[in-house]
Amino acid sequence: TAQKPLAGRHVLVTSGPTHEPIDPVRYLANRSSGRQGHAVAAAAVEAGARVTLVSGPVAIPDPPGVTVVRVESAREMLAAVEAALPADLAIFAAAVGDWRPAEMRPGKIKKDGSLPAPLQLVENPDILATIAGRSTGRPPLVVGFAAETDAVLDNARKKIARKGCDLIVANDVSAEGGVMGGTENSVHLVSRDGGVETWPKLGKEEVGRRLVARFADLLAQRSS
């Protein structure tokens, strides 16, 4: 039988949203379902990899054959990603919250007839940029996602440079497309040299399989 393309490789995937606590019952989040990231993890298993999936809170099942590490906040996600290294391939598909409340209130904020104090926000760590920028232990292939509502390709190119990753999978999440939370995705693959490949609209499972096949090719080229 033919060797599977990712046999012997460790693949790390982040997926889903993050929840950034405001108080014990409230949080800041985003509309990520985790479908695309989970589909990438499932496809990597099919391709023969050992897969660690670091997932924010999602309502979809764990992909079979994957080691799932569940987290809530961006800071927990970064810690779990660092604990899961080394990896041959890291795919950052999570929709990480950009900001979190500066402090979590220890008790539930009461509705007492006046408005609560305005939320003070601070920036979350950028997990993709942190891992892509490591001087030691950087996975040989680091892939980011870019969910954009406008100037998709322009923003993806800037993002590659800013984050130091090798490839960006860019998609248009403007409300008309129904991508966020939906079952289909149409993506552009943007590489470091600025090259772009645009794929037709496909189911997220099929996008996952095609992405994994592409990443396996790139990894094989690099290590040959």
Ligand code: C5P
């Ligand atoms: O900057 P932006 O959020 O658009 O970048 C998206 C890419 O960066 C995704 O791959 C996402 O998983 C990753 N990211 C991250 N940590 C953050 C913000 C984004 O890993 N704090």
